[in-house]
Amino acid sequence: MIMVYGLDKCSTCLKARKWLGKNKIEYRFVDYREHRVDAPTLKQWAKTVGGWENLVNRSGMTWRNLPTTRKAPASDPEWLLLIKEYPALVRRPVVVRGDEVSLGFTDKLFATLFGTQ
Template sequence: MAIEVYGLDKCSTCVKARKWLDRHGVDYRFVDYREQRVPAEKLKRWAEAVGGFDQLVNRSGMTWRNLAPARKAPGSDAEWTLLIREYPALVRRPLVVLADGDISLGFSDALFARLFGKAK
């Protein structure tokens, strides 16, 4: 399995992560999840891998803050996946699916150096 990086094309953190990967010669495939919506089953697997939807969803962003209060308390995995499909920017970015299937959220030089075995 190749490395997949999920995020938003114009997200500044995703841009930094992609530049880091390019600079270090890491082969990856970028998926903008506004353009290619993530299937519910994949969202559930990601949530399980990172400790639940509470970890997968960015509650500090404008998308979350602008949601109606009733939408901020999904009661099931199905409700979470519907919410994320409607508002893909809710997923923390970037989300990296490593070659072994492990999931990583976010970007920093140190995190990517550790994930990809590259010296700073």
């Protein structure tokens, strides 16, 4: 089963879900503000996508509004605490298929991921 994690009202997540529906691709959506992702899963995502710096959206308003002292997590526990407090920091959507983890949405990315080109 394809899992799509994001925020219910996120415009990028809505576009991704619409694209999946239009292409008749079955998936399950999880709003990670309502259903928090556990620490081992977040750590695995970070490892799979090349680190916390890739998993966390550091160009968004949530990151920009963080106190400067919170913008330099130095360990997994610090990153996990930050995401627990601010789930909107995770790039959206997170698409999980088996061991594969993909971040974000564009028509081209999803066409490549799901072989609909």
